[in-house]
Structure formats: C-alpha cells, structure tokens
Amino acid sequence: MLGKTEAWHILDAAPGARLIAGIVPGTPAEDLRRDILAGQVINRAVYREVSAGDSLMIPAGTVHALGPGILLYEVQQSSGLTYRIYDWDRPASAGRALHPSQSAEVSRPVTAEPQPLSPAPGVQELLRCAYFVLERLASDHTPLERDTAAQSFHALTVIRGKATLHVHGASWTLKPYESVLLPAGLGCYTLNGDFEALSSRLP
Structure with missing residues (x-):
C-alpha cells in the first residue's frame, strides 16, 4: 500500500504541549477535501495534549503536525512521501512547497489517540x-x-x-x-x- 504510516513515541513534552492528530470526527470526506483546497483545513484539526511516554499510531492519510515543546521518536513505513497540507500562513517557497491537490486526494477524516505508557520493566x-x-x-x-x-x-x-x-x-x-x-x-x-x-x- 502506498503512503506513509508513522508511529510517534513522546520522549519529552513541555506542560500543555499539543500536536495535531487527525480531523474532527464526523467530518464528511467531501467537506475535508473542499477545506484542504481552500486552505482552511486547520479549522477542522484535532489537537491532542501529550505527555512523555505517550504513543500514537498515525496511519497514512491522517492529517498530523507537531506543536512546540515536544521531543519524539518516530518510526515510519519505508517511504519518503510527504504532502504539506498547510504551512501556518508562511509565504510559499520552493523549499516548503504546499501540495493541496495531492493532500485533498489522500487525506482521510480520521483521528489518532495517544496511548499512555505502562511503566513496568x-x-x-x-x-x-x-x-x-x-x-x-x-x-x-x-x-x-x-x-x-x-x-x-x-x-x-x-x-x-x-x-x-x-x-x-x-x-x-x-x-x-x-x-x-x-x-x-x-x-x-x-x-x-x-x-x-x-x-x-x-x-
């Protein structure tokens, strides 16, 4: 299967640190596609507060991004594929190109839940x-x-x-x-x- 499924394990997180892990549940796929093409997908993003020891599975097609104050370990499917869906209103540049049409085709209205750690040996x-x-x-x-x-x-x-x-x-x-x-x-x-x-x- 094409795509890039990832796993994130939070090594350290500042108090209140958050990341984006998916889209608001119940969002119709066509609405997500329209918002991506219009540059408004951030309005549907789900923010998750995380702590050290949390783990998240990020299936291919899940809208995701890191917030400040987070150090993590990442494992991913063998793929170099990345579609940048939004760039926090920074000016577009060749080094940070956006991929709205590709993102609209592959993004899915799903969420990812942090899994807390059981600290046993x-x-x-x-x-x-x-x-x-x-x-x-x-x-x-x-x-x-x-x-x-x-x-x-x-x-x-x-x-x-x-x-x-x-x-x-x-x-x-x-x-x-x-x-x-x-x-x-x-x-x-x-x-x-x-x-x-x-x-x-x-x-």
Missing part, C-alpha cells in the same frame, strides 16, 4: 501495524534476552540510563539517544543495565 509492545512494531524495553539490572530469530532487524535506541549490549562474547555500552541496528541474522543478544530503550522491527 521488561518488554512492552507499544504500537503495531502491517509495516513495523514499536516496543519499549526497560530493566533495573535484570538482563533482557532478545532474539532476531532471522526474521527482522532490531533497531534499538536508549532513551534513559545506560544499556550494555552483549552479542556473541562482545559488548558495547549505549548511552541516551545512542542507537544500534542489529541485522536479522544476528540471533540472540542480551541487554543489561538500568535503562529504558525503544526497539523497532518488522512485524
């Missing part, structure tokens, strides 16, 4: 779709045993503390916002330490 699946799985890994020095099982890469990013990665007798320490890409053929590996990390892989 271990492995927690945050979001899943046909294109990727996003998981939270957390430990208080209890080793986490993982396995690529020759099925998918594992992309790991530490977001709190330090994690020591043990692979076939070798080890590396990952600090906050350091990442590592483990190939599907790697097999078993272990993570140890007092840490929180995000892992993305194929479903």
Whole structure:
C-alpha cells in the first residue's frame, strides 16, 4: 500500500504541549477535501495534549503536525512521501512547497489517540501495524534476552540510563539517544543495565 504510516513515541513534552492528530470526527470526506483546497483545513484539526511516554499510531492519510515543546521518536513505513497540507500562513517557497491537490486526494477524516505508557520493566509492545512494531524495553539490572530469530532487524535506541549490549562474547555500552541496528541474522543478544530503550522491527 502506498503512503506513509508513522508511529510517534513522546520522549519529552513541555506542560500543555499539543500536536495535531487527525480531523474532527464526523467530518464528511467531501467537506475535508473542499477545506484542504481552500486552505482552511486547520479549522477542522484535532489537537491532542501529550505527555512523555505517550504513543500514537498515525496511519497514512491522517492529517498530523507537531506543536512546540515536544521531543519524539518516530518510526515510519519505508517511504519518503510527504504532502504539506498547510504551512501556518508562511509565504510559499520552493523549499516548503504546499501540495493541496495531492493532500485533498489522500487525506482521510480520521483521528489518532495517544496511548499512555505502562511503566513496568521488561518488554512492552507499544504500537503495531502491517509495516513495523514499536516496543519499549526497560530493566533495573535484570538482563533482557532478545532474539532476531532471522526474521527482522532490531533497531534499538536508549532513551534513559545506560544499556550494555552483549552479542556473541562482545559488548558495547549505549548511552541516551545512542542507537544500534542489529541485522536479522544476528540471533540472540542480551541487554543489561538500568535503562529504558525503544526497539523497532518488522512485524
């Protein structure tokens, strides 16, 4: 399927920070299309207040945008496709072109709901779709045993503390916002330490 489905995990958010995650429920598709072409889609946007630890699935075709004061981790379907539907009334430029006709064709009147985090240790699946799985890994020095099982890469990013990665007798320490890409053929590996990390892989 063409498009760009995304997952957002909020790493940090200022008090009252908001993002746009969809269109007012009940909006007819033809009304959404008309407002996009008229440059008035912002009047139908749904704003969501978010906190650190929230996760959102943003299916392809969902109108979405970040507000100020938000730091997030994003996983997306393998696609470089982006249609800019509105640019906050800034003057148009070649570097920030708008795509009203394309946006009107693909945008859907749907919303995305933030999913709060359950802060338990271990492995927690945050979001899943046909294109990727996003998981939270957390430990208080209890080793986490993982396995690529020759099925998918594992992309790991530490977001709190330090994690020591043990692979076939070798080890590396990952600090906050350091990442590592483990190939599907790697097999078993272990993570140890007092840490929180995000892992993305194929479903």
